[in-house]
Amino acid sequence: MHDDRALRVQMLAEIDSAIERKVSFPGYWYGDEEISRFEQKYVMARRWQPIGPVNGLVNPGDYLTATVAEVPIVVIRDKDGTLRGFVNMCRHRGHPVAKDSGNCTVFMCRYHGWTYRQDGSLIKAPRSEREAAFDPANYGLLPIRVGLWGDLGFANLQFDGPAFEEEFATLIRIAEENQIGIAKMSYRKTLVWEQACNWKTFMDNTADCYHCRLVHPTMGTTHKTDPDDYVNESYDTFAFHISHSRENHANMPAWMACGVWPNWTLQAMQGRVSNIRILEIVNANRIRVRTDFFAPPTIGEPEVEEAADWYHKLVYGEDRVVCEGVARNIMGGRFEEGPIFLGSEKVMQDFQIRYRQHLQDLKI
Numbered sequence: 001m002h003d004d005r006a007l008r009v010q011m012l013a014e015i016d017s018a019i020e021r022k023v024s025f026p027g028y029w030y031g032d033e034e035i036s037r038f039e040q041k042y043v044m045a046r047r048w049q050p051i052g053p054v055n056g057l058v059n060p061g062d063y064l065t066a067t068v069a070e071v072p073i074v075v076i077r078d079k080d081g082t083l084r085g086f087v088n089m090c091r092h093r094g095h096p097v098a099k100d101s102g103n104c105t106v107f108m109c110r111y112h113g114w115t116y117r118q119d120g121s122l123i124k125a126p127r128s129e130r131e132a133a134f135d136p137a138n139y140g141l142l143p144i145r146v147g148l149w150g151d152l153g154f155a156n157l158q159f160d161g162p163a164f165e166e167e168f169a170t171l172i173r174i175a176e177e178n179q180i181g182i183a184k185m186s187y188r189k190t191l192v193w194e195q196a197c198n199w200k201t202f203m204d205n206t207a208d209c210y211h212c213r214l215v216h217p218t219m220g221t222t223h224k225t226d227p228d229d230y231v232n233e234s235y236d237t238f239a240f241h242i243s244h245s246r247e248n249h250a251n252m253p254a255w256m257a258c259g260v261w262p263n264w265t266l267q268a269m270q271g272r273v274s275n276i277r278i279l280e281i282v283n284a285n286r287i288r289v290r291t292d293f294f295a296p297p298t299i300g301e302p303e304v305e306e307a308a309d310w311y312h313k314l315v316y317g318e319d320r321v322v323c324e325g326v327a328r329n330i331m332g333g334r335f336e337e338g339p340i341f342l343g344s345e346k347v348m349q350d351f352q353i354r355y356r357q358h359l360q361d362l363k364i
């Protein structure tokens, strides 16, 4: 039996100390399976998570399945046109009630045949009429919350906490004002890969551009990546940075990036192709990165392909090398903690402050 309450208290003390002393998370936070399990259960499973494009859910009964923090979910457009989400789990023995994606009028579990309406209520459990004490009202599918930004769906397994529109009001406003938001864009393509590092190593790397000059030399030829030249600001749920193009590449759009608490990012060339990445925990030292690309209707497929290639091979490929290098030393047990330079990488500490707030608010 895990003592999650005690672990929360210990983590709070350690994060307080790290913030106070202006240092990184303790090294073991990046490689410890107990911490990783705690984060999956009490961070990812308690926050809004991108689940991928839902623009295919057009007609009543269209549904798709996905996974949020290891919990299988199903999202359906119901007969009234509302998007609804449920844990993809029959209340009888826990078998999934939906497979892949498709269209259905009801959810029928393929194990013993329990059948649910699109609003999740149980219609029928075969032979249940013989059981006097059985009340179908107690056995509806477990609902989850669903949010939408353009074509991209979000899910939250929790009913506590801010609504989607509230949680991301600032992010969406700033992103849309800067033409990197996806409200008026359409979904184009997805890339998925795994990499050998902790999700926080990845988010630390996304937060700062202290590393950009050295790690992204090609980008530095077109964009201003010197620490004094780019804008790096923190807001409620995210950190935002902007690299403007160099004078000799003035026709190139600015490059912008947001690291969003806890585990997703928005990156874009202003007014062109945007992408949203979600980091799924595989284990303490492995993540699955899913990148969904979006672009305005005026941008053709060749430009989307070119942008996706640029991100994947160049920027993300370069970041991956340094993150995996860091991870090897963390897994070797050699990294204890390192300083955070508030003049250059304050956003990394802002991430810790959001993490501390989450731990403080957490109900276990």
Ligand code: FES
Binding pocket: 090, 091, 092, 093, 094, 095, 109, 110, 111, 112, 113, 114
């Ligand atoms: S598990 Fe679904 S009907 Fe038995």
Ligand SMILES: [Fe+2]
Binding pocket: 205, 211, 212, 215, 216, 315, 319
């Ligand atoms: Fe980078």
